[in-house]
Structure formats: C-alpha cells, structure tokens
Amino acid sequence: MCLGTRMAKLEMKLVVAMLLLSFDFSIVDCAGRLPNPLPRPDWNNFLTARPRDTAFFLQHRRRLEPPATQG
Numbered sequence: 001m002c003l004g005t006r007m008a009k010l011e012m013k014l015v016v017a018m019l020l021l022s023f024d025f026s027i028v029d030c031a032g033r034l035p036n037p038l039p040r041p042d043w044n045n046f047l048t049a050r051p052r053d054t055a056f057f058l059q060h061r062r063r064l065e066p067p068a069t070q071g
Helices: 005-022
Strands: 023-028 057-062
Touching: 005 023
Parallel strands: none
Antiparallel strands: 023 057
C-alpha cells in the first residue's frame, strides 16, 4: 500500500464532510420542483439502481448559518 493512501482517504472524507455541512441538498425534477412521490430505485439494475423512466437532479443551496454543534 502506498504511504499517501491513508492521507488521500482522509482528505476525501474531509472534503465530503465539508460539502455536507456547507450545503443543503434536495432531489428535484427537471422543472426544479420536488417530485411527488420521490423516485424509487430500480433494484433489477444492481450496478446503478437508478429510477426507471424518471429524470431527477440534485439541487444544492449554500447554508446561511453553520449547523448548531452539540455540547
């Protein structure tokens, strides 16, 4: 195993954590509305599990305030 592998994995985890803490995410359709009902995955396609015959997108907004910490 490469010496930088542990550091690279830690860096990726930190980037994902920062994104999740800094943005609010929601699933929307092509018109920008929340689909009703939410898309269900196609479990017969085990590689991607994408919904059948449905297009959806991930909408993101920057949070105005940081999340409250416990403690």
